Amino acid sequence: MSDFESLRQKARSKYEELRTGQKPVIYLGAASCGKAAGIASIGGKIKEILGELGIESKLVEVGCVGMCCYEPMIYIQKDGKAPICYGNLTTKVVPELIKDFLVDGDPRTDLALGAFDGPQTEGVPRLFDHPMLKPQVRVVLRNCGVIDPTDIDHYLANDGYVALQKVLAMTPEEVIEEVKSAGMRGRGGAGFSTGMKWEFCAKASGSPKYMICNADEGDPGAFMNRSLLEGDPHAVLEGLVIAAYAIGASKGYVYARAEYPLAIKHLNIALGQMREINLIGENILGSDFSLEVIVKEGAGAFVCGEETALMASIMGERGMPRPRPPFPATHGLWGKPTTINNVETLGTVATIIREGKDWFSHFGTEKSKGTKTFSLVGKVQRTGLIEVTLGTTLQEIIYEIGGGILDGKKAKAIQTGGPSGGCIPASQFDLNVDYESLTQAGTIMGSGGLIVMDEETCIVDIAHYFLTFTKEESCGKCTPCRIGTHRMLDILHKIKTGKAEMKDLEKLHEIAWTVKNGSLCGLGQTVPNPIYTTMKYFEDEYHEHVEDRKCRALVCKDLIRYHIDAERCIGCGICAGKCPVDAISGEKKQTHVIEESLCIKCGICFHSCPPKARAVEKIDAEVGQDG
Amino acid sequence: MTDEPVCQDTSQAFRIVKMKAAAPNIYEMVIEAPIIARKVEPGQFVILIPDETGERVPFTISDWDTDNGTITIFFQETGVSTMKMACMKEGDVLVSVVGPLGKPAEIEKYGTVFLGGGCYGIGGIFPIARALKEAGNKVIISIEARSKYLLYNLENLGSVADELIMSTSDGSTEHKGKIHNIIQMLLDRGEKIDRAHFMGCNFMLMISSEATRPQKIPTRVALNALMVDGTGMCGCCRCTVEGKTKYACVDGPEFDGHQVDWDELFARGAHYLGDESIAYQFYGQRSCKMDMDD
Amino acid sequence: MKIDGKDVEFKEGQTVLEVATDAGIYIPTLCVHKDLPNFGACRLCLVKIEGMRGFPPACTTPAKDDMVVTTEDDELRSIRRNVVELLLSEHPNACIVCDDKKLCEQYRACPMKAGQITGCQLCPNKEICDLREVVEYLGIDKVDFEFEYRDVEVERCDPFFDRDYNLCILCGRCVRVCKDIRGMGVIAFTKRGHETRINTSFGKTHLEIGCRFCGACVDVCPTGALSARGTKWHGKLDSEVQTVCGLCNINCGIVAGVKWGKLVETTPDHDSYTNGQLCVLGRFCISGMVNHPLRIRYPQVRKDDWLIPVDWEEALGAVVEGLKKYEPREMAFIISQDVSNEAAFMMLQLAAKVGVEKIALAPSSGDQKAYDGGNAFGVSGLCQAAGYTPDELMTPEDVARMAGRGKIKAVYTTQDVVNIDDAEFLVIQDVYNSHSLKSAAAVLPVQSFMESEASVTSFDGVTREMKHASEPYARSRPDWEITRDILKAFEGQDYASLGDVRAAADAELAKVAKPDAQGTTSELNWFPKHIRELGDPPSKYRGMDLTVLIDDLRVLKEGRK
Incomplete structure (x- = not known):
């Protein structure tokens, strides 16, 4: 034991030295998410600039602190003070930042997200006071993004x-x-x-x-x-x-x-x-x-x-x-x-x-103790990996941690538990996130995926999306899951394309019931959850698709059409140039027109129309009852 | 009837120019046979021998191309010989093709003619339909199968039919049922049928003929009898029509569907079932892709 | 425990399904097979058990004390119905939902011999379609889904069986029997989700992948997806006879399927000591052998250099007359390892009567575990009982050599022997037209082991009975009877019936010590293990190479090389 104690002692002093040493330390958020966001080129740039400036600095790769929306991010530690976290960096900003901070001593508070615990720098807020982090309780994630995961001494130094x-x-x-x-x-x-x-x-x-x-x-x-x-x-x-x-x-x-x-x-x-x-x-x-x-x-x-x-x-x-x-x-x-x-x-x-x-048990609710990590993604302002005590409401997670819906849109629903979970509508965002409440709402905790949807999300499309995933991932062993998912997807496809009838909805419900009750494993038994919950909470939207052949979110291709507003079109010709099927015609500076028989509804024109014009519109195709 | 002898022309090879699965277990085979292609009339058939050790098997000529000198047959794999044929590929040569054999179908202007086809008959009924159409008849074609995916030849039939009705046992097409249900449906809607032609398995011929009997619609059926030589010598294809002995190969293959002794036909047809089944046990089972690719 | 309100007893280790079945309560299932480990895939045997969540499958749930099981109610029926409809939505189902089903079956009593099955009477599973049984139990007469034909190409590249995965319901029986019973693991589930199929690795042919073509997978398939190509089209059998195979000394139990008086198929006998497992020969080759056109049809006698078909009396007369012309020392009898105890006994009796001392017998390996001829133990035991030590016995090759040197002039053989042509007077009592026939003085057609009753002594020392299954081929007669008639002509003892001969032969056999291989055969799957260790038995029957008779067997053997 004493051997181990001395190891821990050594680790502590090593870690202490790193955190309080006078030599500057730059921490790189180098988890997969950071890598995908381009931390490698940021790191390269930093090395380059440090070389140029002749600054001796330590570079440490750490994991992810969970603020995905701010990737790529680095923390800079200077003069033994707590590292300051900078996010959304580009290779353009980084040289400036390094120079300003490490050479000129300006911590660039304009770029800083906050400082970790420890001796604070004036003008820089505490990172854990950041609105995304403040409501969180970090038990499992306490070391994530803080220590070097490849160095056991870091872990040992932190009560490992x-x-x-x-x-x-x-x-x-x-x-x-x-x-x-x-x-x-x-x-x-x-x-x-x-x-x-x-x-x-x-x-x-x-x-x-x-x-x-x-x-x-x-x-x-x-x-x-x-x-x-x-x-x-x-x-x-x-x-x-x-x-x-x-x-x-x-x-x-x-x-x-x-x-x-x-x-x-x-x-x-x-x-x-x-x-x-x-x-x-x-x-x-x-x-x-x-x-x-x-x-x-x-x-x-x-x-x-x-x-x-x-x-x-x-x-x-x-x-x-x-x-x-x-x-x-x-x-x-x-x-x-x-x-x-x-x-x-x-x-x-x-x-x-x-x-x-x-x-431990003072966190959470009576039956659901402790904290739980979630990956908060979708149409929220701040996406990322979060940890909250069980029993936190969806409201807090989406609006406080997540900062609300992107682009000021309205929230529609949240999917919990991934493809095996279900959709909870915005009207029930006061729901506590714990095992019992979620089960009661028809979904599951799952491993912790939270996907936020806004009003531009079609609920049938979402069910279709998750079912496509589970259909492909079914192992194929038991009949209900293997064929049932395929048949449910068929029906959803019919609904999406405006070919379904009301009796298809009944059939969908019946297959879903069979798959839920008849399947062998947890995968099959939970496959229908997205369908169940969307049909339960968004019944009218299903009916709209079937009866009126209408997709209110304007997502289902076969139920919408693209149209150029003659008033707003500036005749720039960008859309015509980008249309893959040459369905758009019009003289320069003249109003352009989409030939609907040719249009494949790819939406490229919609997205390429200059923001100042916004002439291309997505509108209801008015397919009507006859299809 | 013909000024040239109906026999095998040994100077030419019966090369397969097209071989394709028209539907599961239904094959379309186009064979180079210029003389037959020049002589053939609707309703006639050929007898061919697939390989050196093969037997003689009759097939209805389902189409022909005089210019290119080819004939088309559709066949189902139902025994050793057809299994051998199903394993042949384009470029292979059949040992022998004899034809055209049998009497041509009677083609006149009748008014409204109903044609029913099943199995190979979906392909085989086409020349008769075409000729009837050309003769100025209103042509209603109905084809049957167990399920939608087993129907084929739709484009050809559609081109000569005033109405093409698809029926399936499992209801995967608009009409669930068989040809005889379709006849009833047409009669119910007041269609006046002046004549009917059926081609398919004997069971289908029988029940379809029964459906036209109450209205006394003249009904022609292309009988499937066991055949050997195809020229009236062996008597293998003997059947009883109107109480008289007939030979399907020279007196037929078309007969009056209301006058056929079906029980006898079924009994004769089943006579060699044992040997046919057992033949599989030792004759070239290798319908092997690997062999074919080599 | 209680099932459907009925108190039932159970043994430790039984599943709910087994208990229900024993109590006479039917629970539908498709993936369960009594020889195989349970799998829980088809989801038809779902039941309700008090205190358990959801609908546990009866086939994998172990029975427990005080369990309360409900096997049928509206919910269960509804699940089952939907599951079967889902299955039928991609399994050709016209045979189930057709309005003309009854009439059609009446007129097309025999399935057509199609290569690709598309439903209806074309299914090779004949009268025993498990799927159909379940459908009838659930009373399904229409399928509420648009039928979706998978349209995958039928795999016909391999010898002996076709694989049509358009019919497969993925019950996994074939995978389990191949892996768990046969220990091979040639096939497995491949791909995922809706695209899941049974296949070999990388979609190779079974031949390439080292399949032994035992046919166990074909036998457990509940649909027509796996079918024996040569023996699938006979429809409903007239009779089934439990007998044993005579191709090697293991003498596996087989069930001979008979129709039109002919042997149309052989399947494994589950009540036999080989526990319902066979090798490629027993499963796929016997009916082809028995019905083969190379069989000898008539007794024949050589007249002016030609073998002329004659009646039995004349043929036997010629044999007796011919043999009488020679001194006993100029004669040799060759006994095949494949003949029955009765036949061998009669041969030895005749030899004793005539005074022939040169008895030839293909040597046994002496190893109990190795494959020898179909009755190697019986024949050698009888020879031993008749006083021949193994050293005194000749081999068929010795006979041929001595005949070549003129030392032996008359030969009476029950098997094909290479280079026997030099014998002056050659009597062939055999099943197939062989090379030796061209020099035979008399040819006596024999019934195969499927056509006559007889007994054989297997490698474990147990004497097993062969039954009369199919009608004798043409004019053939049993071995023992032919030899008896010859013996009679030599004024030897007359045996009135097979029973008399058997009693005498058994008495002879009882004189010699019996081998005992009980240890080997007590394991449940000893036979598949035996095959894995030793390979398939040699494909010879009475000196005839079976690859000559069965084309697929030739393909298999050549493919192996």
Whole structure:
């Protein structure tokens, strides 16, 4: 133990030195999101400019702090003061910023989003007072975007592996009891008590036992797990080791999709570091407990997030779910007792142990304890990865954290739980986000995707979109899911194209019911959720599509047409030039006309019409009853 | 009848110029046979032998092209010989094609003529329909299949029909049912039918003929009898029509549908079922793509 | 536990479905097969169980004490109905919804022999369509979806069976039997979602991928998707006879399907010690062999260099007369490993009577696990009982060699022997027209093991009975009967019936120690394992190479090379 304490001591002073040293430090938000936003070229530019200016500075790549809308972002730390965060950077602004701040000492408060905790710089607000961050409670994400995820010392310096040390002095039963009474529920979707899940497996006979971390995040628009794995892999792995200890597993797997290369890289680096200082391997930290952990890459099938399919995939078989019972707790991987926990669940575990069950359970509602991460995307001002206490209302999330709807439009609905979840209409945004309330509203918590839709979103189109996804991702094993999704999509297509009749809506409802009740696994059983909820909350919109052949959001191509307003057209000819099918004609400076028989409704003219004219309009095609 | 002998011209090869699946299990085969193409009349058939060890099989000539010297047949794979044929490809040569055989269909101006086709008959009925149309009749064609995806030859039929009605057993087209239901439907709507032609399996010929019997509509059916030589010598295709013994190959293939002894026809047709089934067990099963590609 | 209000007993480890079935309660299902691990894919066996969420499948839910199960109510019926309609929306269904169904079936009693099945009477699953059973149970007479034909090309490149995935309902039975019972894993689910299909890896042919063509997948297929190409078009069978295969000494249990008096198919016998599994020969080759045009039709006698068909009396007369011309030491009898105990016994009796000492028998490998002829154990046991040590027995090749040197002049053989032409007086008692016929003095057509009753002793030492299944081919007669008549002519003992011969042969066999392979055969899937370890049995029957008879077998063997 003392060896480990000295390691921690060393790590602390190393981290302290970094944070308070006089040498400037530039942190790059280099998670996948930052990379996609172009952090690499920003980083290149910074190196170049530092070279030019002859400034000696440290560059540290950190994960994502969750403010996606401000990517790419960097933090600059000078004179041992708290790093100041700058967002929406371009290669043009960066040289200016570096020079102004590091040479001239001007922290450029105009560009700064805020400063992290620590000695503050005058004129710069605290980052955590930013409207996007203020309502958040960062438990799981506490280190994300703050520490270097590839350096175990950073994690150790921030109370890393304190919980593991504590756990090794406890009995497995005590650990399970602690997690159970903290009220921790699985963050993967179903919300089953984590402690109870461990208990089943711990009590099951058979050996060896396996502990699996499910990092097969696959919902469109969801990236909570990816960010956590990229930004703070040790937090998840610490949770994994604790869980393995609790259930008595001797082998652990992290099943991550191969589409998350950075997360996998960080996981493997972290595992290597853990092995070096005996946090995994034989007799962990001198105890009797031994554990081997490997990262298993999945091929990216959505259904492999389902636990029995995931296990099949690990065993080298086709990722197809099998009916339960028997449950994985008794018959899991290779037929042995197995526990599968979501990334976020494991990411929370260490904190529960470290801070205690009471500290944890004071967050949240009576039945839904703690915090939950969400990826907030869609038509909101501020998109990003957020963490709030369970029970926060949708209103707070969308309007306070998200800053409201883009372009001043009206909100229409929010999809929770990804393609397996449902749509909640704007009228119910006062809904508390907890397991029970969401289930009651017909949707699910899921892993935490939140997609906000505005009035320009067609609700049928949304249902169609999610169903297209699940139809393709169905494993094809059970009949209702395989054929039912296909047939439901058929009907939605008919509705979208104005060819449906009222009896098709009934049929849609009936198939949805069959798929929900008849399917084998969670994927199939939740596939109809988007349809159910949209039909429940937006019945009139469905009816409009069917009866009036009308799409009020002007999204469904077959029900709209494009038209050039003669009054406003300036005859610039841009639209005519861009039209892929030459459907637009008109002399220069004269009003242009769209030949509707040729128009394929691609919308290019609509988007290319100069803002000053805005002559191209999307209008109801007035298909009418006869189609 | 003809001034040239109806026999095989050994100087020329019966090359397959087109081979295509018209619908699942229905194949369209266009064969180079200039003499037959010059002589053929609607309703006639050929007998061909697919390969050296093959048997003689009759097929209705479904179209022809005098200029290019080709004939078209549609066939269903229902036995060893047709299986062999289904595995042939463009450029392959049939061992023998003899024809045109049988009596041509009677074509006159009757008024309104109803034509019903099923299976191969959807293809085979076309020349008769065309001739009837040219003779100035109102032509109503109805074709039947189990499901929509099994219908074919629609363009050809549509070009000569005043009305083309598609019926399917599963109701995947507008009309659920079969030809006999269509006849009833036409009669119900007051259509006066002066004559009917049917081509398809014997079962369809029988039940369709029954549908025209109450109105005494003159009904012609193209019988499917087992045949060997096709020239009236072997007696294999014997059938009983109006109580008299007839040979489908030389007296037919068209007969009065109300006068056919169907039970006898079915019984004779089923006579070799055992051998036909068993033949599959040892004759060239390899309808292999790989072999064909080599 | 309670099912539908009825108290039922169950054994530990049983599923709800098994308990219900035992209690006579029908729950529809398509993916369940009694030999296979349960899968839970078709979603027809859904039931309600008190205290369990949703609708658990009966096939995978283990029975528990005090469980209360409802197998049928409006909701369940509704799910089942919708599921079947969904299945039928892409499985040709005209045969189910057609108005003329009844009339049509009456007139087209036999399915047509189409290569591609498009529904209706063209389906090779004959009278035993599982899907149709379920449809009838649920009373579905119309499908509320527009039918969508997948229109995938029928896979006909492989020997023995066609695969038409237009008919497949993805129950996964074939995948499971191939992987879990046969241990091969040749086929699997491929692609995802609505495009999911059963296929080999990379869509290769079964031949390329190393399939053994045991046909287990064909046998479990509930639709016509997998069908035996050569034996699928006979329609409803007239009779089924449980018998054993005579192509190797394992003597698997087979069910001979008979129609028109002919053997039209052979399928595995689930009540036999091979647990309903066969090899390619037993499953796909026997009916082709038995009906093959190369069978010898008539007894024949050589007259002026020509083999002339004669009646049995004349043929046997010629044989007896011919044999009598030779000294016993100039004679040799060749007993095939494939003949029955009765036939071998009669041959040995005749040899003893005539005084022939040169008995030839193809040598057995001596290894209990290896494949030998269909009755290798019985024949060698009888020879041993008759006093021949293995060293004293000749081989057919020895006979041919000695005949070539003139040491042997008369040969009575029950199998095809290479280079036997030099024998002066050659009697061939065989099934097929072989090369040796060109020098035969007399030819005696024999019934195959499907046509006459007989007994054989398998590799495990158990004597098994072969039954009379199909009618004898042309004028052929059983081996034992022919030899008996010859023996009678030599004034030997007369055996009135097969029973007498069998009793005598059994008594002889009882004299020699029986091998015992019970250990091997007690495992459930010992036979597939045997095949995996040793490969398929050699394709010979009475000296005849079966690849000559069965074209697909030739394709298979050549493909293997």
